[in-house]
Amino acid sequence: MPSSPEPGTRESAHEEEPWLSSDEVAKLWPVRKDWLPGVAHRAxxxxxxxxxxxxxxxxxxxxxxxxxxGDVRRAAPAIAEGHLDIPSNWRTDTPDGRRTEFWGTLIARVAGTLLLVAVLCGLLLILGTAVFLLTVE
Structure with a gap:
């Protein structure tokens, strides 16, 4: 695989195109978003x-x-074909990666739901206490 130029190397004005965000790179590479910088370093x-x-x-x-x-486009075939040494749980096209993504999403949703339930219970408790104190003579 060819080596990329040094990070500080300036490009000529006519070659400069906008750099890609993590969302755009995640669409091009079969890699989970959390691990894009690590894969980019390896590639x-x-x-x-x-x-x-x-x-x-x-x-x-x-x-x-x-x-x-340019570097993203150059590295995309090597990443997609598995020529680059990437742990399987970093990828989106392996069973380990899909399993890790599933459990991470499930845990986040369950935690969010439990937090929402706790906030609603707290609000109901405060409202119930206020109603009780207003009705007691």
Missing amino acids: DVRVRRSGGASRGTWGAEPTFYHFHP
């Missing part, structure tokens, strides 16, 4: 990263990745 795809600065106690800002379009 020598240039990546621009923005955000991710520390907020101290509050964690970190979201990190956004943009991928070089």
